[in-house]
Amino acid sequence: MQDLKLKAADKRGIHQLGGDELVGWDEVTQGIILTSFEGDASNVAHLKAEERNYSDFNSYTATVASWRVQKPVFNIDVCIDCQNCWVWCPDTSIISRDKQMLGIDYDHCKGCEVCVEVCPTNPKSLLMFNEQEDLETALSQWPEKKKKEK
Amino acid sequence: MAITSIKNLKEFSTNNDRFEGALTLCPGCAHSMIVRELMNCTDDNLVIASNTGCLEVSTAVYPFTSWDTSWIHIGFENAATAVTGAEAMHKARKRKGTLKDNDAPVKFVAFGGDGSTFDIGFQWLSGAVERGHDFTYICLDNENYANTGGQRSSATPIGAHTSTAQAGTHSYGKKQKKKDIVAIMAAHGAPYVAQLAPNKWKSMAKGFQKALETEGPCFINTVSPCCTEWKFDPKDTINITDLATDSLMFPIYEIIDGHELNILYRPKNVLKVEDYLAAQGRYKHLFKPENRHVIDEIQKNIDEYWEMLQRREEARV
Incomplete structure (x- = not known):
């Protein structure tokens, strides 16, 4: 510095x-x-x-990763590439190329959870996990599709 | 031409972000959503000035800058003046042919918070619009001086608790109404004036593109929910904006040439303003029995204003 x-x-x-x-x-x-x-x-x-x-x-060369307590994890199998998370991410942390959502920029994400909130899929393709959780364990805990309540 | 496609979100997302991360705004702040959207809706070179405020202090933390365009900050009040000065210089150098690339389109944009737009920088903004420079002024309206600890501004609505208009046994928060800045700027005769919200990304991007394309001074007031001072969970930024636009607390409309009013969003189910107020900590005290009359007053103001907007749209005057 x-x-x-x-x-x-x-x-x-x-x-x-x-x-x-x-x-x-x-x-x-x-x-x-x-x-x-x-x-x-x-x-x-x-x-x-x-x-x-x-x-x-x-x-871009700096990082705010230390602000996070929880991190969003992205599950590409559920994602429909609607780009809601891209347009509303306040920290330019959604990596989106050629109309496809590729992942999250963990150097710039502050863990505000807005992307999880605006995700329209069922189950959500973005979920919050503890910062220490590694990605594979997080993906293995992904919830099942919720049935509609009648 | 440099306007980018906003037909749907997928097309919109092919733009390359020119607003970098690692800025120090609070998590979930709507300021950067609005700024990103402005910078993504055009490919032109941008010259941007910022008033002092949350946006300025957190995007230019020395020795870092988050702006991939030309950006300047001078004082609390004078983003409008700074950017119009740059615009005048650009015009003069274009005439003399001393620019590096004489044909490259350049757009001039100024950002201000509500404190620096409604109160401190109002004279500068009014002057710049009167002089008729070709620029766009965007107000990020979070209804208080959030950068300095949430003091009241003239954008704070009636009944809100702020650090200098506190709610307690003797008071229900701010007692005065919010200044109608959109009407004031329309009265200047500006060619394009609008009020937009980040949850309706398409009408917002359209409005920004229209303002950048329009020659002459344009003014846009955008709602920017502040999770710190409005006291809600950062993840709810977009939900709160939804409540604000659906309860008509922030109607989305534009005024062209000072008289032609168009309503850009009509909610299918108009919500009661109570839903919007209940979602935020700064209105908590209004739900005590002795303060219920303030909620009724807010609802009455909203209904009257919406009625006025609809009549003006119909009358086209």
Whole structure:
């Protein structure tokens, strides 16, 4: 983190003004610019996350996984690719490519459970499990299809 | 052209997200649902300014940024001014031919919370709309100053408990009505003004696309349930929004050129406002017998407002 901060300070222009020496308040360039990408970023809207050249300042490289107590687990056998979870995920954590739901980005998921709540399948294709539970055990505990109550 | 398909969710989901995760909004916050939807409904380059608020402090935690587009933050009140300045500069440089790519379409968007839109930044917003810049202003309305601990704002509805309008033995929470910001912005003569909600993703994406396409200043008020200050479980964000739109607490409608009103969503079963109020902790005190009259008052206000909207839609004036 400290290295990143120093790197960011470089962009503020402290080096152009006086190298390693500290400069006065009236000499510092105002504000700070963080670049989200390395190099040209004009075509970003047409690149998938894995094709992009993220810089260290982009929060994509950071993680909030430690916020979670419970994690959502995805069962691909039940999923109908309705993409409800994708559109309502507040943390851009649903990995969806070519109209198919592929899984969950556990680096950015905070475990808010919105995806489980909006999942329309029976049984749900996303369920919350304890953070320590490994995926195979979780999938083996998947509930059966519920019958309609008459 | 750069408008992306929103025919159905599957087509919509082929867009590449330009709003990155690992932002520090509360789990289940509706702010990022709305921002993601805006950034996914177009492929154009975006220039975005944010007022100070939850969205700003949690997407730009130094040394990280969650924005894959140009983004600027200056002060609490002046996102509208900052983005219109950028728009004016873009226009001038386009005229002089000094841009790197003169033909690339660029859209200008400003985000503000309800505090910075209804109260603190209102003068700046009003000025920017009056000057007629080509930009879209989106208000993320969570009905209080959530970033600083839930103080009342002029967007807080009557009867709500906030940290500066507390409910107790002498008070039932905020005593004043909510400011009707959509009508105020429509009165400016803005070409497109709307109130939208994230649970109706299609009408929301359509509204955003319309606002981005429309030349001139556009204003959109979006409902953004705040699980921390409205006091409900994070997983219920979309359910609460459903209750809000179905009880007509937040009717979804648009006003074109200041007079042509269209209602965009008519609930099949209109719910009683009690259902919406009961789902949130901030209205808990209203269900005591001595405060029941406030619920009746809220229901009366909603009915009157819905009646007014329907009549205006019919009259086309």
